[in-house]
Amino acid sequence: ETGVTQTPRHLVMGMTNKKSLKCEQHLGHNAMYWYKQSAKKPLELMFVYSLEERVENNSVPSRFSPECPNSSHLFLHLHTLQPEDSALYLCASSQDLERGGGPVYFGPGTRLTVL
Amino acid sequence: GQNIDQPTEMTATEGAIVQINCTYQTSGFNGLFWYQQHAGEAPTFLSYNVLDGLEEKGRFSSFLSRSKGYSYLLLKELQMKDSASYLCACMDSNYQLIWGAGTKLIIKP
Numbered sequence: 001e002t003g004v005t006q007t008p009r010h011l012v013m014g015m016t017n018k019k020s021l022k023c024e025q026h027l028g029h030n031a032m033y034w035y036k037q038s039a040k041k042p043l044e045l046m047f048v049y050s051l052e053e054r055v056e057n058n059s060v061p062s063r064f065s066p067e068c069p070n071s072s073h074l075f076l077h078l079h080t081l082q083p084e085d086s087a088l089y090l091c092a093s094s095q096d097l098e099r100g101g102g103p104v105y106f107g108p109g110t111r112l113t114v115l
Numbered sequence: 116g117q118n119i120d121q122p123t124e125m126t127a128t129e130g131a132i133v134q135i136n137c138t139y140q141t142s143g144f145n146g147l148f149w150y151q152q153h154a155g156e157a158p159t160f161l162s163y164n165v166l167d168g169l170e171e172k173g174r175f176s177s178f179l180s181r182s183k184g185y186s187y188l189l190l191k192e193l194q195m196k197d198s199a200s201y202l203c204a205c206m207d208s209n210y211q212l213i214w215g216a217g218t219k220l221i222i223k224p
Contacts, residue, residue, distance in 0.1 A: 042215055042217075043204075045211070106158050
């Protein structure tokens with residue numbers, strides 16, 4: 001049990017659909033992250049939020065749109081995705097960004113398939 | 116550029132010992148993390164090293180040599196449940212985590 005929850009766990013969508021991924025952390029952390037994990041590739045950092053402000057956007061296509069309404073919740077809005085966007089999307093949190101902030105703790109992920 | 120190298124796959128026998136190596140090249144260094152990830156599950160934090168030496172935590176130990184840009188994760192008394200991918204990650208000077216692609220460990224009876 002990691003204290004970070006994600007819904008849905010599995011999602012199949014067409015290229016014209018709009019969907020959202022939801023993440024909630026129950027650890028009292030100040031930083032939250034979206035990662036993309038593709039088979040046999042390193043984790044790719046997509047977005048970082050610290051105290052609800054976005055501090056990192058690693059050249060992610062605009063078809064991915066994050067939202068952080070408060071320090072416990074994080075969303076990833078998806079629209080007009082491509083088949084190559086199929087992957088495991090992991091939400092994570094850590095205590096802080098400054099001074100390393102300790103380890104990141106991951107949610108169980110959303111397995112996304114784009115048809 | 117920044118880079119983390121670790122073997123793609125390793126096989127070991129139940130009850131034995133296995134060492135998973137990780138070498139890194141990063142812009143600055145603020146610590147190295149090891150994570151375990153079972154198939155279809157989230158990565159879970161195993162260990163953190165920021166100073167040279169060995170950190171022991173039960174059956175798992177992690178070693179760091181900053182001068183060599185090298186770490187290893189040592190797993191003793193292997194159990195079938197240790198079959199998983201093991202991810203190495205370094206924190207650079209900007210406190211960004213740089214991830215390796217992971218080592219898939221297969222345990223055979």
